[in-house]
Amino acid sequence: MEGEIIAVIPARAGSRRVPGKNIRAIEGQPLIVFSIKAAKYCRDIQRIIVSTNDRDVSAIAEKENVEVMWRPDELATEHTSTLDVLKDVYFRLKKDSSPEYVILLQPTSPLRRKDLISEGLKLIRSDNKASCLLAVFETRFFTGHIRNGYWFGDYPQGTRTQDIEPSFVPCGSLYIYRPKETIEKNSALGEHALPLIENHPENVNIDYEKDFEKCRCVFERNKELYQYLLE
Secondary structure (H helix, E strand, C coil), X not given: CCCCEEEXXXXXXXXXXXXXXXXXXXXXXXXXXXXXXXXXXXXXXXXXXXXXXXXHHHHHHHXXXXXXXXXXXXXXXXXXXXXXXXXXXHHHHCCCCCCCEEEEXXXXXXXXXXXXXXXXXXXXXXXXXXXXXXXXXXXXXXCEEEECCEEEECCCCCCCHHHCCXXXXXXXXXXXXXXXXXXHHCCCCCCCEEEEEECHHHCCCCCCXXXXXXXXXXXXXXXXXXXXXXX
């Protein structure tokens, strides 16, 4: 169906750094459910699809009444790119429909404010040139490089942090694709990636065991923002 908006939540089995992380509980709820509930909260999304090779993840997704697309073994390794997963989902769907937007919600970035997805959709819809949209946060670091065993700053000594040119890092919490400009062209972001700037201190990516504790702390500090994800 033309104009359809789908959300894809990739959740494979076999994480080496944090075994079973997609079903680990935060605030008594499996990690992947945070992304499912964020997708459900956005009324613009017509379909929510969990791409997985994990039967426990599949059972949780089915309990939440969202679709499960079983991922082939060759796309369930630690070397599989997110783009390859999106291509698998998109081209399987394309046999019957042609989604206008594909929204990627990574379960490892579970904390999203209520209006993040709808705000992202509004922003990319207002920019016909944009191939995709991604949430980013701003950083300012006094960086340097090492030459002949010694460190040299990239900025003059005494440079204030606020005078450093900012860099912008992907949050991991939201990507919205125009598939004809990205997925169909085998391009992760396309030619014109539109940024949606988010708050750095609230950003959480769960890549290591210690990140679960950070996530719990951020949730506790910002319950008014994230409580809807438990409802």
